[in-house]
Amino acid sequence: MLKMMAASKGLVTHGVSSCQGCGIELIIRNVLDVLGEDTVLVIPPGCAALFSGTGPEAAVKLAGIQGNLENSAAIASGIAAGFRHQGNEHTTVCAFCGDGATVDIGLQSLSGAMERNENILYICYDNEAYMNTGIQGSSSTPLGASTTTTPAGKPVGSKDLIQIVMAHGVPYAATASVADLGDLRRKVKKAKGIKGCRVLHIHCPCPTGWGYHSSKTIELAREGVDSGAWVLMEYENGRVKLGRRPSKLGHAEDYMKLQKRFRTAVGELTAQTNERIISRYEYLEKLERLGGE
């Protein structure tokens, strides 16, 4: 049995205009529940901007700023610098950005923040395309996925954000998924307690963009973890630690056939996806072994 929380609905109100079955809503509620009130949010324009507010609507009961797609990490660095100047060491500065604002447009500012090891918590929810503007492909869109800019399926694979982050040698980085909220909350709590630049990369299924029924969000996230399409891992002090092992590694067909965006990805592309998944997982396992020695 799970421990029941109070009737209080936390720091995010009801009535947010995110789609039915949206993974972001589940993520932001859990993240802010763990981070608590002593948090400043930086949200770029994207799906998460529904929470920082459009017009007179606002959904997050926290101080925050809605910046631009390219500078969320830079704004967060500035806020962290202000707090440092004030001698405030307790407030968490959290940037909550999508994959477009992280791996495409905002990569330079995130890279700078990671280089300077700014005291920020950077959370990237990854729904694998620009969902808010009408499902354009991003560099996080996986191989073979159909979007409005890649109607016949994306010909190339996605950027590996967690390895880009690891290459900067940040104190803490992790990937998480909505399929395992206990693990997600544990990682946010751990990241909150660490000083320096912390990056969380969270898999976030999107019913609208991926083309599946809104009730399947959690099932799909679980399928992604089981097939190895999404690897749960942690990177701390230069060491890689893999989370839950995929039970069906290299069998991404079950994960792909649930989604309409992979309808053009048949035969060769599925085999290529499986190959990529297996080689990436084997590489990460090697990294884990290196850290253990």
Place this chain on the structure above:
Amino acid sequence: MNDNEYRVVWGKSGLYTLETSAWRTFRPQIDYSKCVGCGTCLLYCPLCCIGKADGRIVIDLSYCKGCGICREECPKQAIDWIKEAR
């Protein structure tokens, strides 16, 4: 949590939210003969519409968008799916 504790000024007219219950085409209804009160639906509801009162799981339909995650994830299939009459 008290409303006055927030650090942010909400503005004179308060904080606005949408009536998202109007989006629903189906509504969840708990079959209490099957429900064991495990709280899985409560954990996964993206809107936090599900709560616990008097030891029973209760769904607050005032904002429920009817996504169906609760029904899909219920280990006892205790949530019925009823078409909204309009």
